[in-house]
Amino acid sequence: MSARYRAVIHVDEDSREKLMAALRNAYNLLDSVGEKNAEVAFVFNVRGPLTILRGSLDDYTREQINELLSMGVKFFVCSISLRALGVKKEDLIDGVEVVDSGIKRIVELEREGYAYIKP
Amino acid sequence: MSARYRAVIHVDEDSREKLMAALRNAYNLLDSVGEKNAEVAFVFNVRGPLTILRGSLDDYTREQINELLSMGVKFFVCSISLRALGVKKEDLIDGVEVVDSGIKRIVELEREGYAYIKP
Amino acid sequence: MSARYRAVIHVDEDSREKLMAALRNAYNLLDSVGEKNAEVAFVFNVRGPLTILRGSLDDYTREQINELLSMGVKFFVCSISLRALGVKKEDLIDGVEVVDSGIKRIVELEREGYAYIKP
Numbered sequence: 001m002s003a004r005y006r007a008v009i010h011v012d013e014d015s016r017e018k019l020m021a022a023l024r025n026a027y028n029l030l031d032s033v034g035e036k037n038a039e040v041a042f043v044f045n046v047r048g049p050l051t052i053l054r055g056s057l058d059d060y061t062r063e064q065i066n067e068l069l070s071m072g073v074k075f076f077v078c079s080i081s082l083r084a085l086g087v088k089k090e091d092l093i094d095g096v097e098v099v100d101s102g103i104k105r106i107v108e109l110e111r112e113g114y115a116y117i118k119p
Numbered sequence: 120m121s122a123r124y125r126a127v128i129h130v131d132e133d134s135r136e137k138l139m140a141a142l143r144n145a146y147n148l149l150d151s152v153g154e155k156n157a158e159v160a161f162v163f164n165v166r167g168p169l170t171i172l173r174g175s176l177d178d179y180t181r182e183q184i185n186e187l188l189s190m191g192v193k194f195f196v197c198s199i200s201l202r203a204l205g206v207k208k209e210d211l212i213d214g215v216e217v218v219d220s221g222i223k224r225i226v227e228l229e230r231e232g233y234a235y236i237k238p
Numbered sequence: 239m240s241a242r243y244r245a246v247i248h249v250d251e252d253s254r255e256k257l258m259a260a261l262r263n264a265y266n267l268l269d270s271v272g273e274k275n276a277e278v279a280f281v282f283n284v285r286g287p288l289t290i291l292r293g294s295l296d297d298y299t300r301e302q303i304n305e306l307l308s309m310g311v312k313f314f315v316c317s318i319s320l321r322a323l324g325v326k327k328e329d330l331i332d333g334v335e336v337v338d339s340g341i342k343r344i345v346e347l348e349r350e351g352y353a354y355i356k357p
Contacts, residue, residue: 005226012259012357021131021165025222028164028199032220046259046357080266101270103263103355107243110353115229117222118237118356119131119165124345140250140284144341147283147318151339234348236341237356238250238284 005029005038008106008114011048016061019051021119023064026073035071041109045078045102049085052077052093062093069095078102124148124157127225127233130167135180138170140238142183145192154190160228164197164221168204171196171212181212188214197221243267243276246344246352249286254299257289259357261302264311273309279347283316283340287323290315290331300331307333316340 007029009022026040044052052065052075069075075096082088082098089098099105110116126148128141145159163171171184171194188194194215201207201217208217218224229235245267247260264278282290290303290313307313313334320326320336327336337343348354 005223007222007226010356024165028197028220029222029226032199032223046262078266080270101266103245103267104243104270106355107245107267107353111351113230115226116235116354117225118129124342126341126345143284147316147339148341148345151318151342232349234345235354236344237248 002113003037003039005033006040006112006114007038007117008041008043008109009117009119010106011042011044011051011119012046014047014050016051018119019061023061023068025117025119026068027064030071030073039072039114040068041074041076041114043076043078043102043106043109045081047085049077049081049087049092052096053087053091054093057093065093065095076102076105121232122156122158124152125159125231125233126157126236127160127162127228128236128238129225130161130163130170130238131165133166133169135170137238138180142180142187144236144238145187146183149190149192158191158233159187160193160195160233162195162197162221162225162228164200166204168196168200168206168211171215172206172210173212176212184212184214195221195224240351241275241277243271244278244350244352245276245355246279246281246347247355247357248344249280249282249289249357250284252285252288254289256357257299261299261306263355263357264306265302268309268311277310277352278306279312279314279352281314281316281340281344281347283319285319285323287315287319287325287330290334291325291329292331295331303331303333314340314343
């Protein structure tokens, strides 16, 4: 059975502020409804993958992401965008999942009842 | 019975331009389909609540908001964001409703068939 | 029968970068799932119509748009926004369709199962 609260959060800009807002949204949802009642997925495409480069994240943000990963949040990254940006999976932080098309994944998640959120 | 046209409009930036676009979207929807056929809700979170501080709004914008309120439009504000911003409910314009979590409210509204709009 | 992958892409800023991201999203979706399995619509409102003025587009972007049009992608433009911007249909590129209200069209498309995407 699927969780009552499902959200897909779309990150397509190279903006630390947007990333922070995205992470906060995920955290607040999980916190307010309880981990068991929520399924949250991020989709990074266009320039969004640049916000989660292994070398660019401060400790605080990395910790936040690790906490979200440990709560079962998914971090999907678009392979088409990675190619266009010249970024390899190894350049990204641990725990992310590369998908063939970010936009396709968003459409699939919305179809499965995930509420779309764009910070 | 629920109205045929339902929209949730998300405001998470401290930007007068985004607020104006959001209000215009709401007004245009109500105007084009008729008040009785539409249910519109705003959700303000992250830095969005800063756009509706009591002291910061010009007369024109305040009038627009009052008109939307009188047409039944809901203005939901996230309590978590208010705390983070150091803003109290009394600092906000009249007519808004503080909810425990803005993101939770958005997910609930989308689940109820509200179309998500992000200006 | 409706296509399995349906997306409505919202463009409301006068930003070439956002337009490019929007076009790329559409193209990537069509490319990854196949033309027959996707229905994609753009809705331009608020300041979005300024990105598709006849005189302002470079050859590359115009070609991209023509290719999307030839694949059946719809380009809807809000008549209320056109009036507010002082722009006429003749000022826009060929192939677009003017609708009475952009926001109304977005709500209708989401209700029909189109996944909302905001670049």
